[in-house]
Amino acid sequence: MNILNCISLNYQSATVDIREKLSFTLEEQKTFLRENMVILSTCNRIEFYFHGYDLSMIAKEVCTYKGMNYDLFKTCMNIYTDDKAILHLYRVAAGMESKILGEDEILGQVKDAYYFSHDLVKLSYEIHTIFQGAITSAKKIKTETLISKSSVSIGTLVASFIAEQNAKKVMIIGVSGKIGTIVAKNILSYGEIELLATTRGHNCNYIEMSKVTYVPFTERYSYMKDCDIVISATTSPHFTVTAGEIKKQGITNKIFIDLAVPRDIDEDIKENQIYNIDYFETISKNHAQIKLEEREKILGILEEQMDDLKKEIYFHSILPELPRLQKISPKKMIYKVRDGLTAKEFQKFIEVLR
Numbered sequence: 522m523n524i525l526n527c528i529s530l531n532y533q534s535a536t537v538d539i540r541e542k543l544s545f546t547l548e549e550q551k552t553f554l555r556e557n558m559v560i561l562s563t564c565n566r567i568e569f570y571f572h573g574y575d576l577s578m579i580a581k582e583v584c585t586y587k588g589m590n591y592d593l594f595k596t597c598m599n600i601y602t603d604d605k606a607i608l609h610l611y612r613v614a615a616g617m618e619s620k621i622l623g624e625d626e627i628l629g630q631v632k633d634a635y636y637f638s639h640d641l642v643k644l645s646y647e648i649h650t651i652f653q654g655a656i657t658s659a660k661k662i663k664t665e666t667l668i669s670k671s672s673v674s675i676g677t678l679v680a681s682f683i684a685e686q687n688a689k690k691v692m693i694i695g696v697s698g699k700i701g702t703i704v705a706k707n708i709l710s711y712g713e714i715e716l717l718a719t720t721r722g723h724n725c726n727y728i729e730m731s732k733v734t735y736v737p738f739t740e741r742y743s744y745m746k747d748c749d750i751v752i753s754a755t756t757s758p759h760f761t762v763t764a765g766e767i768k769k770q771g772i773t774n775k776i777f778i779d780l781a782v783p784r785d786i787d788e789d790i791k792e793n794q795i796y797n798i799d800y801f802e803t804i805s806k807n808h809a810q811i812k813l814e815e816r817e818k819i820l821g822i823l824e825e826q827m828d829d830l831k832k833e834i835y836f837h838s839i840l841p842e843l844p845r846l847q848k849i850s851p852k853k854m855i856y857k858v859r860d861g862l863t864a865k866e867f868q869k870f871i872e873v874l875r
Contacts, residue, residue, distance in 0.1 A: 524572055524647040524834065527606040528580055528598055531566035532620055535597040537799050541783035543567045543587050543594075546756060547637070553586055556643045559652065561613070561634040563627070564700070564782040564798050565620055570610060572647065576600055607651055607830065611823055614659040616668060620801070621675065623668035626703065628659045647834055654833075658826040665822065667815050675700065678801050679752070679778060680707035683714065686776060688749040692717040694741060694762075695755030696733070700780050704752060705733070717744055742770045752778045753785035764789035 530543060545553065545562040554560060558571040569579060580598065584591045601609045609618070614631045616623040635652040638644060662668060683691060691708060695701040696718035708714055709732050719738040736744045741761075745751055753761045762777065764787040773792040779785055780798050788795060849857075855874075859867050 523603055525570060525603065525606040525610070525651055526572055526574075526576055526579075527568060527570050527601040527609055528576065528583070529566065529568040529601065529609065530594075530597050530599070531568075531618065532799065534599055537782060537784065537797055539589075539593075539597055540565070540567060542589060543583070544782050546758075549586075550637065551641060553583075554638060554642050557645050557648055558642065559634050559638040559644075559648065561631060563630050564780070566613075566618075568613070570606070570648070570652075572645070576602075604827070604831075607655075608823065608827060610651065610655045611658050611827065614655040615662045615819070615823075616659070617819065621678070623663070624675070625663070626675070626699070628656065628663070629699075631659075632656055646837060650830065650833060650837075654826060654830040658823065661826065662819055662822050666818050668819060675780070675798070675801060676703035676707040679704050679780070680711065682778075682801075683708060683750055684711050686750065688714060688776075690715040690717065690748045691750045691752065692719070692736075692741070692745060692748045694719045694738070694751070694753040694785070695757075695781070696720075698754055698756060701752075701754040704754065704780070709733075717748065742766055742772065745772055745775065746770065748775065750776045750778060752780060754780040755785055756781070757785060758783065760785060760787045762786040762790065764791070767791075767793065 530540065532540070535543075544564075544567060545560055550560050550562070555571075555574075557573050558569065561568040561570070569583070571579065580594060581591055583589075584594050610631075612618050614628055616625070616627050619627050631652070635656070639649075691714055693701050693705055693708075693716065696705050697720075701718075705716060705718065708716055715734070716732065717734045717736055719741050720735045721738045751762065755761055761781075762785065767787075767790045775793045777786050777790065777793055777795040778797075779795060782798065784797060786795060786797075858870055862870060
């Protein structure tokens with residue numbers, strides 16, 4: 522019984538330039554979503570979870586929608602079906618497939634993707650149960666193991682990197698977004714870094730006003746001149762920092778950190794250093810260590826949760842047939858069960874009956 526398929530491109534299989542071409546905004550998801558589908562689109566991965574559709578058909582439709590060469594797409598995508606698709610989702614939700622092992626943000630992103638689809642399209646009982654199970658499993662793993670305690674988020678890594686540069690003044694473009702907010706809060710935790718954030722309006726309640734200086738987005742370049750580091754983390758389809766304007770303003774010897782997918786900062790800016798989100802994979806490896814016994818514990822929890830999930834789905838599938846099964850004599854039922862199980866399985870069945 523095929524209940525879940527997954528097409529996945531992630532930071533291991535696709536470079537940032539490919540991922541940014543395939544990233545789906547919420548508006549694009551509204552257009553592309555169909556029944557029994559959940560789209561997970563983050564900086565590090567783009568994944569389609571679905572059932573009831575042909576895998577190659579969905580892959581080709583993604584390429585057509587995003588204007589990508591299908592042969593290139595095939596070289597980057599991973600395909601999971603049935604139990605492997607479910608296990609992959611469970612691992613993703615728990616942070617086991619993240620650049621930073623056990624990072625917390627991905628669980629929230631999985632939940633948001635599921636609820637987004639839940640509100641827009643019809644999802645089957647199986648899809649609901651699988652995603653709810655993945656969320657429950659991830660929470661259990663984070664509570665009962667050290668996976669989250671032994672890891673750091675992108676926000677922590679970026680803030681640590683900034684502190685190592687002895688930066689005094691930092692600007693964030695896109696502070697209202699998830700990544701921008703996380704990075705800002707981590708930077709503020711250092712206490713001695715002055716933080717500027719651009720705003721396009723007056724609704725600036727994202728972070729305590731006393732700790733952040735908000736400046737108009739349209740005047741960002743003039744404020745950059747006094748900053749040591751500029752971070753961009755928006756969802757804009759256009760550059761927030763262009764090479765032409767950087768040259769015109771004479772901005773040099775700055776560090777630019779581009780955390781957006783698609784990328785926000787023009788890579789042609791000269792006489793400045795630029796780091797994109799993939800850079801932090803290197804330093805994250807130093808923080809992704811976890812004890813072997815914790816891995817074994819996690820695998821045990823995943824196996825247990827997967828088993829519970831499959832029993833729930835199998836039980837639900839037989840509910841409509843219960844009236845018919847109730848008419849079968851107990852003796853005949855036991856004979857049928859005996860003939861379909863191994864000796865060990867049948868022994869467990871008899872013990873349950875007793």
